[in-house]
Amino acid sequence: MGESGGDRGPRPGGGAVRCLDLVKRYGDVTAVAGLDLEVARGECLGLLGPNGAGKTTTVEILEGLTAPDAGVVELLGERWGCGRDRQLRERLGVQLQETQLGEKLTVEETLRLFASFFARSRPTAEVVAALELEEKRHARVGKLSGGQKQRLALACALVGDPELLFLDEPTTGLDPQARLRVWEIVERFREDGGTVVLTTHAMDEATRLCDRVAIMDHGKVLKLDRPSALVAALDADQIVEFRARGEVAREALAALPGVCAVARRGDAWQLSVRRIDLALPALLALLERASVPLDALATHQATLEDVFVGLTGRGLRDV
Amino acid sequence: MSERAGARPHPLVELTRARLLEFVREPEAVFWVFVFPVLLALALGIAFRAKPPERLRAVVVGGTPAAARVAELLAAARDLDVTVLDRAEAARALRAGRADVVVESGPDGGSPLAVTYRYDLTRAEGRAARLAADDALERGLGRGDRLVAREEPVTEPGTRYIDFLIPGLVGLNLMGSGMWGLGFAVVQARTRKLLKRFAATPMRRSDYLLSFILSRLVGLVLEVAVVVGFGWLLFGVAVHGSIVDLAVVALLGALMFAGIGLLVAARPRTVEGVSGWMNLVQLPMWLASGSFFSYERFPAAAQPFIRALPLTALNDALRAVMNDGARLPACWPALAVMVAWCVASFALALKLFRWQ
Numbered sequence: 001m002g003e004s005g006g007d008r009g010p011r012p013g014g015g016a017v018r019c020l021d022l023v024k025r026y027g028d029v030t031a032v033a034g035l036d037l038e039v040a041r042g043e044c045l046g047l048l049g050p051n052g053a054g055k056t057t058t059v060e061i062l063e064g065l066t067a068p069d070a071g072v073v074e075l076l077g078e079r080w081g082c083g084r085d086r087q088l089r090e091r092l093g094v095q096l097q098e099t100q101l102g103e104k105l106t107v108e109e110t111l112r113l114f115a116s117f118f119a120r121s122r123p124t125a126e127v128v129a130a131l132e133l134e135e136k137r138h139a140r141v142g143k144l145s146g147g148q149k150q151r152l153a154l155a156c157a158l159v160g161d162p163e164l165l166f167l168d169e170p171t172t173g174l175d176p177q178a179r180l181r182v183w184e185i186v187e188r189f190r191e192d193g194g195t196v197v198l199t200t201h202a203m204d205e206a207t208r209l210c211d212r213v214a215i216m217d218h219g220k221v222l223k224l225d226r227p228s229a230l231v232a233a234l235d236a237d238q239i240v241e242f243r244a245r246g247e248v249a250r251e252a253l254a255a256l257p258g259v260c261a262v263a264r265r266g267d268a269w270q271l272s273v274r275r276i277d278l279a280l281p282a283l284l285a286l287l288e289r290a291s292v293p294l295d296a297l298a299t300h301q302a303t304l305e306d307v308f309v310g311l312t313g314r315g316l317r318d319v
Numbered sequence: 320m321s322e323r324a325g326a327r328p329h330p331l332v333e334l335t336r337a338r339l340l341e342f343v344r345e346p347e348a349v350f351w352v353f354v355f356p357v358l359l360a361l362a363l364g365i366a367f368r369a370k371p372p373e374r375l376r377a378v379v380v381g382g383t384p385a386a387a388r389v390a391e392l393l394a395a396a397r398d399l400d401v402t403v404l405d406r407a408e409a410a411r412a413l414r415a416g417r418a419d420v421v422v423e424s425g426p427d428g429g430s431p432l433a434v435t436y437r438y439d440l441t442r443a444e445g446r447a448a449r450l451a452a453d454d455a456l457e458r459g460l461g462r463g464d465r466l467v468a469r470e471e472p473v474t475e476p477g478t479r480y481i482d483f484l485i486p487g488l489v490g491l492n493l494m495g496s497g498m499w500g501l502g503f504a505v506v507q508a509r510t511r512k513l514l515k516r517f518a519a520t521p522m523r524r525s526d527y528l529l530s531f532i533l534s535r536l537v538g539l540v541l542e543v544a545v546v547v548g549f550g551w552l553l554f555g556v557a558v559h560g561s562i563v564d565l566a567v568v569a570l571l572g573a574l575m576f577a578g579i580g581l582l583v584a585a586r587p588r589t590v591e592g593v594s595g596w597m598n599l600v601q602l603p604m605w606l607a608s609g610s611f612f613s614y615e616r617f618p619a620a621a622q623p624f625i626r627a628l629p630l631t632a633l634n635d636a637l638r639a640v641m642n643d644g645a646r647l648p649a650c651w652p653a654l655a656v657m658v659a660w661c662v663a664s665f666a667l668a669l670k671l672f673r674w675q
């Protein structure tokens with residue numbers, strides 16, 4: 001894995017994140033199994049994978065909240081536990097998965113509190129405005145909607161004016177409009193030169209926000225590249241998914257004209273298809289000949305999700 | 320919004336401020352800390368208020384001239400209320416506790432006059448009524464006094480139950496609000512991953528723990544003032560020692576229970592978990608530390624353990640200052656126990672504290 005085809009190479013002055021051979025075990029479970037990553041300054045790297053892939057553990061190791069069992073972490077030229085942790089934290093913005101801020105404090109009081117932790121912080125009024133929370137400034141956190149809470153969590157991450165921002169599933173559980181607003185905030189942070197590491201299991205999020213995406217499963221990076229390059233590497237434009245009532249031979253499917261890969265996902269088949277005009281009639285003819293009735297059939301443009309299925313045989317949202 | 324450039328608010332101040340805001344916005348917490356102890360003091364104060372001495376009740380079994388004479392002689396007694404009833408009624412009154420002693424005269428015309436006292440030997444009132452009745456009859460029949468006795472009734476404030484109770488309630492309140500206030504807040508922040516979120520900022524961890532202690536000190540002034548002021552206004556419970564000494568003892572008590580609260584809350588991950596531990600720690604002190612009754616009632620073998628309990632030491636010091644007017648040096652054993660608890664619990668809490 002490693003650097004491939006990104007148009008943002010590491011800039012002079014060192015990368016934002018570098019980690020080598022990270023390992024973290026919890027009892028018998030290996031959450032992170034030898035992971036290497038490099039993130040350039042100004043870049044947005046996404047960790048894409050299903051629940052339990054080790055994304056959160058990886059990010060918390062990077063954030064200095066969890067100590068790895070083995071491996072090296074370097075952030076902005078520093079390492080954790082060398083007596084400069086507080087100075088390093090001054091430069092990081094963190095949004096954890098599922099943090100519930102104190103419900104009895106107002107938006108402004110919460111921000112004021114977080115701002116006080118940083119030696120150099122942005123004025124809270126400015127952050128409130130940037131995160132579109134003006135109307136809710138004096139509202140208690142407990143009264144906010146999910147999207148507003150998430151924007152406040154982002155505000156708490158941004159109030160210290162960080163160089164490097166960690167976002168752990170920033171839009172999970174939000175409605176489409178709220179997600180869009182979060183994305184715009186992240187994009188604005190990047191326009192100002194900030195570096196972002198985010199985890200997600202939403203391919204649209206990864207496609208929109210990330211320069212590069214690391215596809216993770218079982219604590220490892222399976223593939224790391226630009227989203228477009230990952231999809232292009234599938235060597236397919238279209239994905240055909242179908243469910244049939246009866247046995248179909250994998251070899252027979254792979255031999256169909258225009259089909260370049262076959263994956264089985266539960267009781268559904270997934271064909272990566274280069275020429276849908278050839279593949280689809282051939283598939284239907286094959287099923288007809290084998291007298292296997294078709295239950296469901298769908299086709300769509302290839303996405304990161306299909307890359308993941310192609311790599312693991314599982315979907316991002318499968319458990 | 321006044322955004323003062325350059326004058327950065329201190330994190331300790333901001334944390335304490337946030338803590339206090341969260342507290343006053345929690346109506347239940349305010350009730351338990353301020354209203355509940357006052358209600359408790361009120362209820363107990365009324366139940367055990369100083370009453371005028373109760374009069375003893377003697378019932379004479381009537382119907383004979385001798386009985387009439389007995390009733391007449393008894394009526395001269397200072398402490399006795401005398402009623403004349405028939406025999407069955409008198410027995411019923413004794414059973415129901417409406418009479419302390421039943422006096423029945425012997426057969427008419429006998430000399431000397433013969434009487435039977437019927438009373439419950441196990442009740443102090445029964446024995447007192449019998450003595451009062453006997454004394455009145457003997458006196459009425461001509462027995463003279465050979466002793467000159469002077470009486471000095473004791474009713475001064477400081478010896479009543481409410482005087483004993485108020486310092487105990489102050490101690491109990493300091494324990495309850497210190498432990499519940501801190502324990503719940505810490506564990507809730509841990510459950511909500513707020514502790515972890517704070518740990519990801521440059522916040523000093525000691526600032527976080529110190530903010531709890533500072534917020535306790537602000538609350539402490541009010542808590543102690545409410546209970547002491549209430550006792551003084553309603554029951555005339557005075558502070559015999561110096562207010563400064565009282566403040567020092569209360570401060571040390573608050574710090575001690577803040578430390579113990581942090582220690583109990585250092586590890587649990589759920590509010591249910593910490594509640595169990597809180598109850599386990601507090602219950603023995605509720606019972607044994609002499610808030611409601613003197614711990615001297617427990618067996619001698621248990622005394623050293625009881626005296627080593629944090630709340631016992633606090634109650635002892637509070638009573639010494641409030642009731643006995645003692646100066647601080649005189650309460651050094653209790654103060655030493657408190658300081659020891661304070662230091663040990665903080666040190667251990669810092670060591671064991673779980674941030675995520």
